[in-house]
Amino acid sequence: MQETPLFLRVGHFLHYAMSDWNTTDFTNxxxxxxxxxxxLEAAHIWISIPFCAMYAIAVLGNFTILFIVRREPSLHKPMFYFLCMLAVTDLVMSTSTVPKMLSIFWFNSREISFSACLTQMYFIHSFSAMESGILLAMAFDRYLAICNPLRYSMTLTNSVVAKIGLAVVLRSGILRLPYPFLARRWPYCRTNIIPHSYCGHMAVVKLACADIRISSYYGLFDLFSEIGMDLFFIAVSYTQILRAIFRLPTKDARLKTFGTxxxxxxxxxxxxxxxxxSSLIQRFGQNVPLHLIVLIVSVYLLVPPVLHPIIYGMRTKQIRGRLLQLFAHKET
Incomplete structure (x- = not known):
């Protein structure tokens, strides 16, 4: 009952007649x-400024991480290989959405083909899940470095790191495949207007004139099984890490180890x-204004890609030192 006024209100922004959208009969x-x-269409230009700035920071920051790790032999270690994997996933996830988002804000380019929409959906959700898997791998790296330092180099060899990376990609890629396949099989006989800035899973399937509970339930299952499992094992890793830290003899040693x-x-x-x-608000935020939901979910896609290079650039001594060397070299 709340969607029809929204569609009528924004209809004048489209460049073609949509007067019969609620009676059109099409499957796909x-x-x-x-x-x-x-x-918030009138404010799109202003909204685009922080989005463009965040995207520029994400691209520059993550490419800088990749460049520094590649150029510095002392950083060719498992921890930094995982960091490079994280940078690549951040770049792909943000690039899958922000350029199209900016074209909407700047040029009113709202159309996206059905196949491109499903492809964007798959990339967003699969690479988001890959980030979770990489963070789990990084937790395992920290566990070995702190709890079993003598076995660290023997356990996390280059081949093992590569296998972990492949396993993360395959897991996320396979578990997210049902998203576009389920979305493709639903009939869309009411409207093709997505009240969103990108093709998210729930934003698309909510348009179907069918019982989409299987898509919703699978999304929740995937969220809590994949992300929940990663969080569980990360929590287990840090439980062991904290136990090892508290067994250290001095406060300085404990703080230094925890600092890593x-x-x-x-x-x-x-x-x-x-x-x-963002996942929960899309499913259960019926009383939250639509523009606020869309804004929050859109910003979410840029938060990790922007913060990850800043966090590791500021907190990781080796990367921070290499950055300072680069800037000092340019000044001289």
């Missing part, structure tokens, strides 16, 4: 229409808090 539309931030985990803990918070919040 050739295109979807992304509205951006519904209800701060960057990873901040990266965990930067990913999981917005992820869980």
């Amino acid at each position: 539309p050739s295109t979807f229409i992304l509205l951006g931030i519904p209800g 985990c701060i960057s990873h803990l901040c990266a965990i918070l930067a990913l999981y808090v917005p992820d869980l919040f």
